[in-house]
Amino acid sequence: MAEQTPVQIFRRQERQKQYRSGTFFLKLAVLLLFILVPFLFPSFKSLDLALKIMIFAVLVASFDILLGYTGILSFGHVMFFGIGAYSVALLIGKYGNPTYINLVIGFIVALGITSALALIVSFLSLRVKAIFFAMVTLAIAEFAIILATKLSGFTGGEDGIIMSMPGIFKVSFNMGKFLGVEITGRLITYYFILVVCLGLFLLMIRFINSPLGRVMQAIRDNEPRAEAIGYKTFIVKSISICFGCLVSTILGGLYAMWVGYANPESVLGIPIMLDVLLMEIVGGMGTLYGGLAGAAFLEFAHSFLPDLQNFAKSLFPGAHFLHAAMERWLLIFGILFIMVVFFFPKGIIGSVQDFMARRKTAPSI
Amino acid sequence: MGLICAGSVKRYLGLCKMNAKNTEPIIETKDLTIRFGGHVAVDHVNFQMQLFTLKSIIGPNGAGKTTFFNMLTGQYKPTEGQVFLKGQDITNLSPADRTRLGMGRSFQLTNIFPMLSVLENVRVAIQSREGFGLNFWKSYLHFSDAEDEAYELLQEVLLDEKWSATSAELTHGEKRKLEIAILLALKPEILFLDEPTAGMGQEEVPAILEILQRIKEARDRTLLLVEHKMDMIMSLSDTIMVLQEGRIIADGEPDEIYRSEAVQEAYLGGGTTRE
Numbered sequence: 001m002a003e004q005t006p007v008q009i010f011r012r013q014e015r016q017k018q019y020r021s022g023t024f025f026l027k028l029a030v031l032l033l034f035i036l037v038p039f040l041f042p043s044f045k046s047l048d049l050a051l052k053i054m055i056f057a058v059l060v061a062s063f064d065i066l067l068g069y070t071g072i073l074s075f076g077h078v079m080f081f082g083i084g085a086y087s088v089a090l091l092i093g094k095y096g097n098p099t100y101i102n103l104v105i106g107f108i109v110a111l112g113i114t115s116a117l118a119l120i121v122s123f124l125s126l127r128v129k130a131i132f133f134a135m136v137t138l139a140i141a142e143f144a145i146i147l148a149t150k151l152s153g154f155t156g157g158e159d160g161i162i163m164s165m166p167g168i169f170k171v172s173f174n175m176g177k178f179l180g181v182e183i184t185g186r187l188i189t190y191y192f193i194l195v196v197c198l199g200l201f202l203l204m205i206r207f208i209n210s211p212l213g214r215v216m217q218a219i220r221d222n223e224p225r226a227e228a229i230g231y232k233t234f235i236v237k238s239i240s241i242c243f244g245c246l247v248s249t250i251l252g253g254l255y256a257m258w259v260g261y262a263n264p265e266s267v268l269g270i271p272i273m274l275d276v277l278l279m280e281i282v283g284g285m286g287t288l289y290g291g292l293a294g295a296a297f298l299e300f301a302h303s304f305l306p307d308l309q310n311f312a313k314s315l316f317p318g319a320h321f322l323h324a325a326m327e328r329w330l331l332i333f334g335i336l337f338i339m340v341v342f343f344f345p346k347g348i349i350g351s352v353q354d355f356m357a358r359r360k361t362a363p364s365i
Numbered sequence: 366m367g368l369i370c371a372g373s374v375k376r377y378l379g380l381c382k383m384n385a386k387n388t389e390p391i392i393e394t395k396d397l398t399i400r401f402g403g404h405v406a407v408d409h410v411n412f413q414m415q416l417f418t419l420k421s422i423i424g425p426n427g428a429g430k431t432t433f434f435n436m437l438t439g440q441y442k443p444t445e446g447q448v449f450l451k452g453q454d455i456t457n458l459s460p461a462d463r464t465r466l467g468m469g470r471s472f473q474l475t476n477i478f479p480m481l482s483v484l485e486n487v488r489v490a491i492q493s494r495e496g497f498g499l500n501f502w503k504s505y506l507h508f509s510d511a512e513d514e515a516y517e518l519l520q521e522v523l524l525d526e527k528w529s530a531t532s533a534e535l536t537h538g539e540k541r542k543l544e545i546a547i548l549l550a551l552k553p554e555i556l557f558l559d560e561p562t563a564g565m566g567q568e569e570v571p572a573i574l575e576i577l578q579r580i581k582e583a584r585d586r587t588l589l590l591v592e593h594k595m596d597m598i599m600s601l602s603d604t605i606m607v608l609q610e611g612r613i614i615a616d617g618e619p620d621e622i623y624r625s626e627a628v629q630e631a632y633l634g635g636g637t638t639r640e
Binding site: 005006007008010011206207209210211212213214215217218220221222224225226227228229230231232233235236239243286 | 438440459460464465472477479485490493497498499500501509525528
């Protein structure tokens with residue numbers, strides 16, 4: 001047998017410890033936590049928080065494919081999330097009955113519209129580069145918000161569209177108890193979304209670990225060089241944009257299924273895009289898992305920082321300055337954000353990966 | 366024709382493994398000219414290069430060497446004139462299409478993928494050559510042959526010990542070696558090397574020289590070189606072309622160029638001593 005090269009030895013070792021490494025068990029533990037949330041923390045608030053972390057983690061990961069892996073900054077990413085949400089809402093909330101078929105059609109229509117629109121956005125990337133491309137996508141996203149707001153006859157305007165879910169996803173659906181927890185339509189929807197999110201996340205991992213994923217990273221690093229070695233960078237960037245946008249669209253549909261409505265503020269708004277950007281920065285660009293850390297950080301902050309006011313009042317009833325400070329929880333959030341960026345410039349996951357790489361004797365690639 | 370694939374380009378040009386004879390020029394230009402505003406950077410250059418030879422382009426700074434190079438490899442579109450590869454007009458093809466036709470180039474400034482590992486830099490180039498760069502349904506680990514070949518190429522340029530390092534961490538000389546490995550991974554018929562030793566310390570130059578010597582001796586590739594180091598050019602080149610102010614002032618074997626009064630006047634400043 002021919003002598004193995006260091007690369008082959010490294011790959012063999014990597015395969016051997018693939019399912020025995022600490023990171024593998026950590027990932028498994030996180031998945032288990034999401035599965036057990038309804039049993040460990042049986043309140044709607046916890047379930048809602050877990051689901052939003054889940055959806056935004058995958059949404060940020062899909063945004064990471066564009067920004068972190070291909071180097072494309074698009075402010076229009078959440079618009080595709082909105083397209084998914086509105087398609088589902090229109091099909092089962094406004095122009096059709098809440099049936100499984102309509103739900104599926106809603107997703108199919110959304111994916112069709114997204115494919116066409118993502119291709120147009122891709123073509124724009126040919127004409128305008130970098131920050132100008134970002135500005136154009138911001139303008140398109142803003143245009144989508146205006147359309148959704150002004151075409152009130154079609155989209156429900158600022159109020160949006162309220163819908164009820166079909167069959168087992170209906171809020172009133174109840175299958176009885178299991179391990180002391182009511183198996184309701186909400187819980188079934190939660191697990192359905194968990195399975196789809198997991199599938200999408202695994203798909204994205206495969207995508208970035210494919211030969212194409214490496215080409216995307218090469219383009220991010222040095223586009224003219226990638227072109228000089230024979231890649232049609234426009235095609236690779238288009239695939240990346242379309243893939244990321246399609247994932248975002250599916251997530252939008254799932255989000256609408258969970259909240260039961262779609263309006264411009266909740267599924268199209270620029271503040272959501274900014275949240276996604278913050279999650280990306282906090283979690284770490286080009287890590288995919290950073291989305292989970294970023295989404296958890298922001299969603300926890302959004303959920304629990306407003307409660308700090310009551311907490312401070314009960315703990316220190318006479319400390320009026322503290323109460324006043326806690327009322328302005330967004331200020332605390334801002335300080336927290338600055339601290340994370342300051343101490344973890346590569347984001348939480350990026351910094352942890354750096355730390356692990358320094359500890360390892362054989363660096364991973 | 367945006368989505369032109371490797372196969373269709375080859376069919377389009379009728380270049381599928383054609384057996385070019387050594388006497389036919391593999392690459393040729395006719396009246397190649399480029400103007401930037403009122404400035405003529407390259408002026409009606411008629412250039413020819415034979416298969417499996419090493420030709421160098423020299424000239425003082427601003428002579429138009431890199432600009433000429435950029436037109437050959439498609440980075441710049443000429444204002445006038447044409448570029449022919451094996452007799453076929455490739456003037457309007459993109460750099461990517463030219464690469465697929467067997468033209469590989471390195472750049473004057475180090476041009477690698479800094480955040481990828483050294484091995485990945487080469488593997489990405491192999492992917493391009495083998496045509497599985499757009500595969501997104503299989504893991505890159507599935508293509509172990511490409512990885513083995515990438516490692517072999519790193520051995521060839523004496524960079525195998527750094528295979529797992531992030532390429533941004535390499536020294537300048539190592540980055541130049543990596544560039545050559547990337548280029549070799551494309552298995553180009555013609556290698557365009559733009560100042561491969563630029564910015565290198567004296568101690569790093571012999572390694573590059575050795576690599577180029579080995580490529581030349583294999584006589585299975587055509588090399589076009591832009592370089593300032595005269596001793597290197599004189600020892601390596603089969604022929605040398607001298608550019609001045611965008612025009613050819615001499616073209617011939619190293620000894621002819623060495624004796625040429627026009628070259629000595631224009632480029633070597635009248636002296637005859639080699640650097």
